[in-house]
Amino acid sequence: MKVLVIYADRFAYEPAIKNLDEVETIEKGAAHENCIVAFIQMEEDDEEKSIASREKKLVNHLKWTARKNDTQYIVLHSFAHLSESKASPGFTKAIFDAAEKRLQNAEYQTAQTPFGYFLDLDIKAPGHSLARIWASL
Template identity: 70%
Template sequence: MRINNNDYMKVLVMYVDEFGYKPAQKNLENIEEISEGASFKDSILAFIQVEESDEEKDVKSREKKLVNHLKWTARKNNCQSVILHSFAHLSESKASVAFTKELFDLAEQRLQNADFKTAQTPFGYFLDLDIKAPGFSLARIWATL
């Protein structure tokens, strides 16, 4: 089966002056209970949709592709902080929870090894979000990886 490149991971990246979240509703049963939110300043916020077809490739290759994109975006915005947010609403295709979580954890570790401050929003939750993002050309970048 030939896979169209549009079937791979979708990423919407925003440079944010400020970003905050609070857990609103748990949507995965076997996820730890989280009630506290968090806030960040001067960060790259990545809304990431990992596709089912991504699982046909090695998780490390997908992680490397994601991290390279995030590092490029951070450099373009003169920023050293990256927030990973699982956003399973950019297409109908979804990778498994286990694959997606592994990819996020590997990406976070690689970013930290490159001296980035990192965070992940709580996995398996719908969140109340507060976003303050400036309006300039590289503040918002969409990519299919």
Template identity: 70%
Template sequence: MKVLVMYVDEFSYTPAQKNLESAEDVTETGTFTDSILAFIQVEESDEEHDIKSREKKLVNHLKWTARKNNCQKIILHSFAHLSESKASVDFTKEIFDLAETRLQNGGYITAQTPFGYFLDLNLKAPGHSLARIWATL
């Protein structure tokens, strides 16, 4: 799994193009402030492991990043451009849903960008230490 995490002062998206036929139809935009924005790519090799262990590893990384940035809001964004390897759609979506539930149970405010869409993105991210963190999990 590859993850690029950014602390963002502001982040918004607008659905631009549906790229997964089975995705729900979405037209609503989303706007967030003072949040952790996680660009996540679940890889094929992740499917060789227990899904709960992969989800827990992701959540622990996101919680660590949130603590370092004194932040309680976390946005999960599927971003299949961090690696050439891609897990199945179903496995990826399940990790996102499990991670969101675990984060909410931990007191975090969460959101997911529309899964299966290309999005128009706007973001404002400060340039300070730990505002951008890349990891292989």
């Protein structure tokens, strides 16, 4: 799993192109403020491990980055451009849903960008040392 986390003063998106037929149609975008935006790519070898183990590792990393940036708001974004290896869409979505549930149980505010879409993005991110963190988990 590869994760690029960006702290954003503002993160907004609009659906541009649906690239998975099996996902619901989304026509409306959203905007979020004072949040961690996690660009996440699940890799093929992640599927050899349990969903619970991958989700726990992801959540621990996201909670750490949120604390470092003094926010309780985390946005999960599927971003299959951090590695050549890709997990299946079903496995990836299962990780996202499990991670979101665990974060909410820990009293974080969460959101997911539309899964299976290319999005037009608008990001306003400050330039300080922990505002951008990349990890291979």
